[in-house]
Structure formats: C-alpha cells, structure tokens
Amino acid sequence: MSIEKIVEQALEDGYLTPAMEAEVGRICDTTSELSIEEYMALDRLMGALLTGEVVAVPRKQFINLMEELVLTEAIARVSEIEATSDCTLDLGDIAAYALNRLPPLYATTEEGAEFQRSRAKEQLQPIIAQQVSEAIARNINQPVFFPERQAISVNTGGELLGQVSELLNSYAHQFETAMAS
Known part of the structure; x- marks a missing residue:
C-alpha cells in the first residue's frame, strides 16, 4: 500500500x-x-x-497475562541454568516457544488481569512450567542456523x-x- x-x-x-x-x-x-x-x-x-x-x-489496549507468567517462569529457570553452567540461552526464543503452546489469557482492565493471573497460577502453572522446560531443552540442543537473524524491533x-x-x-x-x- x-x-x-x-x-x-x-x-x-x-x-x-x-x-x-x-x-x-x-x-x-x-x-x-x-x-x-x-x-x-x-x-x-x-x-x-x-x-x-x-x-x-x-x-496495546489489552495484555496477554500468559506472556507475563511465561516470562517469569522462563527468567527464573534460565537464570538457574546460566548461573550453574557456561550455557547461554535465548530468553525470547524460549518464551515464544512456550507461548505458542499455551492458551492466551487476555485482559483489558486491572481487575481482569488479576483474575486471569490468579486463575492461571491455580490451574495452569504446571503446564506453563512444562512448556518452559520443553522450550529450554529445545533451545539447549538447537544448532545456530541463522546467526545473522535480527530480533523484532x-x-x-x-x-x-x-x-x-x-x-x-x-x-x-x-x-x-x-x-x-
């Protein structure tokens, strides 16, 4: 256009x-x-x-609470791994992989966000942890195909x-x- x-x-x-x-x-x-x-x-x-x-x-006039929850889990796990090994992980790739396998939890108000956040912590935390673990495992074993790739700005x-x-x-x-x- x-x-x-x-x-x-x-x-x-x-x-x-x-x-x-x-x-x-x-x-x-x-x-x-x-x-x-x-x-x-x-x-x-x-x-x-x-x-x-x-x-x-x-x-954005709305947020996806799943992003917050996945990032929180991924940061905690990646920090542990990077502190105890010489491995460097791509947090963005890990979060994207996990988010693509989890349901979105959108909210437009603070009250809706708090509802989605508490619901997810009660019902979805084990699934979030599992998807982040799978994403980390894939990221560790993934060869560098395109080192020249550029992150989304x-x-x-x-x-x-x-x-x-x-x-x-x-x-x-x-x-x-x-x-x-």
Whole structure:
C-alpha cells in the first residue's frame, strides 16, 4: 500500500493503526527518495495527528497475562541454568516457544488481569512450567542456523511522528524548490 493510500485511509477512518504506521515506516526506510505527493501526504498526516483529526491507535489496549507468567517462569529457570553452567540461552526464543503452546489469557482492565493471573497460577502453572522446560531443552540442543537473524524491533507510538517530522524537515528544501519551479 502506498503512503498516499495509507494517509487517505487514516483520514477517512480517523485512526492510524499500528499496521499502517509500520507500513509508512517501512516505505520511508526502504525508499531512497520520496515523491512530492508522498511528502504532501506525510505532511497531511502530520497535521492530522497534531490536530487530533487522526488518532494513532496504541499498540496495546489489552495484555496477554500468559506472556507475563511465561516470562517469569522462563527468567527464573534460565537464570538457574546460566548461573550453574557456561550455557547461554535465548530468553525470547524460549518464551515464544512456550507461548505458542499455551492458551492466551487476555485482559483489558486491572481487575481482569488479576483474575486471569490468579486463575492461571491455580490451574495452569504446571503446564506453563512444562512448556518452559520443553522450550529450554529445545533451545539447549538447537544448532545456530541463522546467526545473522535480527530480533523484532518494537516501535513506540511517538516514533512515527518523529520519523515523519525528520523526513519532512530533511527534504523540505527540495519540496519548496520543486513547487517554486
């Protein structure tokens, strides 16, 4: 999808979703030079974000308590192993492996989160421990297939606004020159 179409959709909906934000960032990162139309669209988006005409949807309006529980278990287990051996484990790989084999426990309020947390500790803790153990066993025995692989980066909500602002500032002189001719 093009920057113009993303901006048009955001203006129509009144929202800039995380997927739209990521796509604009990807286009800006991979394109050596944007067109005048793309700059104008980014300028419209920036203005709409600043005035509130378009709202950037936060990445998470909910949490998966299973992530917290798996990470707590994985950190404890990995710390024990790394303290007593020369083995280095990938916490992210271990957590992802275990999470892919466990049910999600989403909550949108603090009360819901506390309910899910206590329910999981009562009913799911043995299963969580088992999946983390299996993930650790796989991680220990796994050869390094792709040492050049890159971890997923996380963008915060304000990064797009900063990227758009920097992009517009760095190319504004080209835009003004093109409009003058």
